[in-house]
Amino acid sequence: xxxxxxxxxxxxxxxxxxxxxxxxxxxxxxxxxxxxxxxxxxxxxxxxxxxxxxxxxxxxxxxxxxxxxxxxxxxxxxxxxxxxxxxxxxxxxxxxxxxxxxxxxxxxxxxxxxxxxxxxxxxxxxxxxxxxxxxxxxxxxxxxxxxxxxxxxxxxxxxxxxxxxxxxxxxxxxxxxxxxxxxxxxxxxxxxxxxxxxxxxxxxxxxxxxxxxxxxxxxxxxx
Amino acid sequence: xxxxxxxxxxxxxxxxxxxxxxxxxxxxxxxxxxxxxxxxxxxxxxxxxxxxxxxxxxxxxxxxxxxxxxxxxxxxxxxxxxxxxxxxxxxxxxxxxxxxxxxxxxxxxxxxxxxxxxxxxxxxxxxxxxxxxxxxxxxxxxxxxxxxxxxxxxxxxxxxxxxxxxxxxxxxxxxxxxxxxxxxxxxxxxxxxxxxxxxxxxxxxxxxxxxxxxxxxxxxxxxxxxxxxxxxxxxxxxxxxxxxxxxxxxxxxxxxxxxxxxxxxxxxxxxxxxxxxxxxxxxxxxxxxxxxxxxxxxxxxxxxxxxxxxxxxxxxxxxxxxxxxxxxxxxxxxxxxxxxxxxxxxxxxxxxxxxxxxxxxxxxxxx
Numbered sequence: 001x002x003x004x005x006x007x008x009x010x011x012x013x014x015x016x017x018x019x020x021x022x023x024x025x026x027x028x029x030x031x032x033x034x035x036x037x038x039x040x041x042x043x044x045x046x047x048x049x050x051x052x053x054x055x056x057x058x059x060x061x062x063x064x065x066x067x068x069x070x071x072x073x074x075x076x077x078x079x080x081x082x083x084x085x086x087x088x089x090x091x092x093x094x095x096x097x098x099x100x101x102x103x104x105x106x107x108x109x110x111x112x113x114x115x116x117x118x119x120x121x122x123x124x125x126x127x128x129x130x131x132x133x134x135x136x137x138x139x140x141x142x143x144x145x146x147x148x149x150x151x152x153x154x155x156x157x158x159x160x161x162x163x164x165x166x167x168x169x170x171x172x173x174x175x176x177x178x179x180x181x182x183x184x185x186x187x188x189x190x191x192x193x194x195x196x197x198x199x200x201x202x203x204x205x206x207x208x209x210x211x212x213x214x215x216x217x218x219x220x221x222x223x
Numbered sequence: 224x225x226x227x228x229x230x231x232x233x234x235x236x237x238x239x240x241x242x243x244x245x246x247x248x249x250x251x252x253x254x255x256x257x258x259x260x261x262x263x264x265x266x267x268x269x270x271x272x273x274x275x276x277x278x279x280x281x282x283x284x285x286x287x288x289x290x291x292x293x294x295x296x297x298x299x300x301x302x303x304x305x306x307x308x309x310x311x312x313x314x315x316x317x318x319x320x321x322x323x324x325x326x327x328x329x330x331x332x333x334x335x336x337x338x339x340x341x342x343x344x345x346x347x348x349x350x351x352x353x354x355x356x357x358x359x360x361x362x363x364x365x366x367x368x369x370x371x372x373x374x375x376x377x378x379x380x381x382x383x384x385x386x387x388x389x390x391x392x393x394x395x396x397x398x399x400x401x402x403x404x405x406x407x408x409x410x411x412x413x414x415x416x417x418x419x420x421x422x423x424x425x426x427x428x429x430x431x432x433x434x435x436x437x438x439x440x441x442x443x444x445x446x447x448x449x450x451x452x453x454x455x456x457x458x459x460x461x462x463x464x465x466x467x468x469x470x471x472x473x474x475x476x477x478x479x480x481x482x483x484x485x486x487x488x489x490x491x492x493x494x495x496x497x498x499x500x501x502x503x504x505x506x507x508x509x510x511x512x513x514x515x516x517x518x519x520x521x522x523x524x525x526x527x528x529x530x531x532x533x534x535x536x537x538x539x540x541x542x543x544x545x546x547x548x549x550x551x552x553x554x555x556x557x558x559x560x561x562x563x564x565x566x567x568x569x570x571x572x573x574x575x576x577x578x579x580x581x582x583x584x585x586x587x588x589x590x
Contacts, residue, residue, distance in 0.1 A: 059502055059583050080506050087504025098499040098587060102230035111227060115504045156503065 003034040005071075006089075006163050006196050007056050012065035013219075014051050025051040027219040028065065035163065036194045038187065040207035043216035049200040050168050052216065056198065057090045057166045058082050070163060087116050091157030093186075095169035097149040099141040105152045106137040109159045116160045127155040131185060147178035154185060164196040165189070171206060183209060228517040231489070238485055239521060245481040246525025246563050247532050249474035253559045254533040254551050255540070256470050260463065261555075262548035268456045272449055273394045275342020276314070276419035277430045279452060280304065280437060283445040285417075296415045300441070301337070304418060307440070309433040311423045312340040315415035317405040321379050321398065324369060326546060330379060331396040332405025341421035345399060349373050350388030356404040358387035365397040368545040380408050397546070420446070471562060478525070478566025482518050486574035490514070497578050498586025507579035514575035515568060522567030526560045533559075 014026040025048040033039055033056075041049045054060045055067055058074050061082075066075045070089050074082055092098075099108050109124040128137050131151035133144075141149050150170060157165055167186065171179035183206055190197040199210065207213050215222045232239045271279070282296055301313040317332030335352060338344055345352070348363055350373035359379065361371050366389045371377065375386045379398065390399070406412050420437075422430050427450075434446040447455055490497070497510055505513075537549045 054584055080508070083501070083504055083506045092502050094502075094587065096587075098495070098502070100227070100230075100496055100499060102234050103227065107226060107230075111500070112503045115500075115509065160504075 003036060005032045006035050006069070007033040007198075008068040009052075009056060010066050010068070012052075012055055012062045012067060014048075014055055014060065015063045024219050026055060026062075029219075029221055030065075031214070031221065033164075033196060033198060035196055036190070037212060038190045038197045038210045039199070040210035040213045041198065041200045041216060042202070042204070042207045042213060045202075047216045048219040049216050051219075053166050053168055053198065053200050057092060057164075058086045059092075087160065089163050091160065091162040091165045093150070093153050093157050093165060093167040093170045095172040097141070097146075097153040097173075099149055099152055099156070101141050104138045104140055105133060105144065105155075108141075108152055109156050112156050112159055118160065123159055127159045128152070130158070131155045145178075147174055147181060150174060150178075150182050151185070154182070154189075158189065158195070162195075164198065167197070167199045169200055169202070171201070171203065179203075179206070225516065225520075228513055228520055231493070231517055232520060235489070238488075242481050242485045242521045243525045243528055246478050246522050246567065247529035249477035249566070250526055250529025250559045250563050251532040251536055252477075253470050253474040253562065254529070254555060255536050255549065257467055257555050258533075258537065258549040258551040259540075259547065260467065261552070262550035264456060264463075265550055266548035268452055270393060270395055271452055273343075274338075274419060275421070277422040277425060277449055278420035278434050278437070279447045279449060280418040280420060280444050281416070281447070283443055285445065295411075296417070296444075298413050298415050300444070301415075301418060303441075304420060304437060307433060307436050309423050309429050309436075310420055312337060312421040314338045314341045314419045314421075315402065316417050316419060317402055317409070317411070317414070318396070318416040319380070319405060319409060323365070323379075323398075328365070328398055328546075329396045330398045330400060330405065332402040333395075333399050334402045338419075341419045343394065345388075345394065346391035348389050348391055350386070353387050353401055356401050356407065357384055359384040359398060359400040359404075360388040360390055361386055361399075362390055362392040362394075362397045364392040364546060382408055471558075474559065475562050475566045478522060478563050479570040482521065482567040482570030483573060485521070486514060486518060486571050487577075489517070490574045490578045493578075494581060494586045497581050498583045501581070501583035502587065510579040510581075511575040514578055515571045518567040518571030518575075519564060522564045525567070526563040529559065529563060530556065 009029055009031050011028050011030050012026060013024065013028050016023045016025055029052060041052060043049050055062050058067060058069060066073055068074065069085055072085060074085065077085065100111065103111065105128060106124055109127065113124065125134070125137065128134055131154055133148060133151055133155070136144060136148060141152070144152065165186070170186065171182050174182060186197055186199070187209055189195050199206065201207050298315045301315050304310060305313045314337035315334055319330050320327050321330050345360060353360065359377065365371065371386055373386055373389060377384050377386060384400065406414060420433065422433050430448055434448055437444055437446040500510060533551065537551065540547060540549060
């Protein structure tokens with residue numbers, strides 16, 4: 001059975017201009033990621049892994065080249081349409097969890113569903129149960145352990161049912177035991193639910209769990 | 224969005240409370256000062272209107288504030304004006320000012336007989352009307368504020384008088400004495416400051432015709448229809464509009480600056496959070512609306528607290544200064560509330576715009 005391409009980068013480059021210098025964080029990368037794939041992006045610090053991830057997730061726009069999400073070219077989309085596409089298609093998991101500190105776990109997921117126009121009280125409970133936090137739904141992030149916070153972050157990424165999960169060092173702030181639990185959860189979601197999973201990581205063991213590993217160096221994919 | 228806005232406001236309770244208080248102070252300043260201005264002016268004019276006359280005749284060029292001029296009109300004009308068609312009665316009045324407990328009050332010198340003919344007269348509550356030129360009457364509010372009682376000896380304009388009666392407040396001046404007594408005190412025998420005219424009919428045309436006739440016959444006199452007196456009095460106060468405009472501007476600027484500063488610092492503090500919202504799919508307009516909503520909630524609370532503070536301040540001022548009148552109209556309450564919220568919305572616009580244009584990745588990296 002042919003699988004659909006959910007993300008495609010065509011000769012994508014991103015140059016930053018901090019001060020008077022130019023930094024080519026990503027240089028002419030082309031790649032395709034199919035539905036249900038589990039891809040790891042590895043490489044040394046500063047090689048452009050996170051930048052590539054954010055380009056694929058349309059959180060930043062490329063300096064040149066183009067990104068296609070679910071068959072929709074993003075280069076000419078207005079901010080509102082691009083945000084809508086990201087909201088519909090992409091779920092982000094960050095190293096620092098990035099939960100809204102004043103809101104409970106339930107409300108953090110609630111914001112994501114409301115932004116998508118979903119009335120999803122049951123879905124919120126279901127995903128918090130899925131990540132094992134059914135008894136901590138009404139706790140704020142500071143009342144949860146770091147592992148639990150990352151679980152809330154994963155549940156938030158999943159609750160709107162996106163086709164792709166982009167995870168930037170999702171275990172970077174966790175101890176090895178908690179990391180293992182989080183990765184088991186993510187790979188389970190990939191295998192059993194068919195979610196496309198792209199993970200940026202330093203960790204070779206975590207990278208090795210993916211079906212495909214992209215090695216980056218100096219803004220380019222080396223293999 | 225509302226739950227997010229409320230949770231953000233709860234995060235910095237002291238800052239939110241200060242914002243609410245600052246907006247409330249602007250509202251209080253506006254309502255109390257405007258209420259005081261309009262209260263004093265409208266109460267003055269209302270007391271003149273309630274006398275019951277239809278026209279006030281003063282020397283041309285006089286101030287509409289009674290009491291700023293003593294007598295330079297011969298009382299004999301009364302008989303001449305009474306001959307005009309449509310005039311039912313004329314009452315000469317002498318006005319002057321005196322100080323009671325360090326507050327200036329207007330004194331009326333009244334001819335009781337003609338004063339009763341032009342309107343309802345002084346409505347006696349205690350004591351009796353004067354029977355000689357050494358007696359005065361005061362109104363209930365002055366009596367209550369000063370503790371004056373019937374039979375008390377008082378000194379007005381350096382001359383002793385006995386209080387013979389207390390009349391209902393809200394008509395004429397707070398102190399009334401026989402016309403000859405005030406003429407004698409001011410050394411202006413047979414003179415009056417003004418005349419109150421009662422027309423045969425209250426019909427606007429009749430009153431206007433009489434006023435025009437007086438103005439035509441006696442160019443040195445200025446007749447003012449009582450119905451238009453309040454407006455004329457207000458127009459007589461230089462820079463009143465500018466004064467009220469300044470208060471309005473102050474209230475608006477306070478709201479604007481406080482909200483601008485509070486939300487600007489909030490945006491800096493919540494940069495990462497804004498990045499999170501953008502990453503999970505919030506549009507720029509969502510970010511803007513959520514910041515403006517915070518401001519509207521703050522300002523709405525400020526407005527409500529402002530209404531409460533205005534009410535309490537008004538009570539306190541009236542308790543401390545019972546002779547003052549503060550009138551806060553529904554219109555001004557609505558205007559004050561609107562200004563408080565408008566200032567907040569304007570103050571929120573720049574921080575909201577700035578927040579909405581934050582680069583999500585830069586925002587997520589912000590520490």
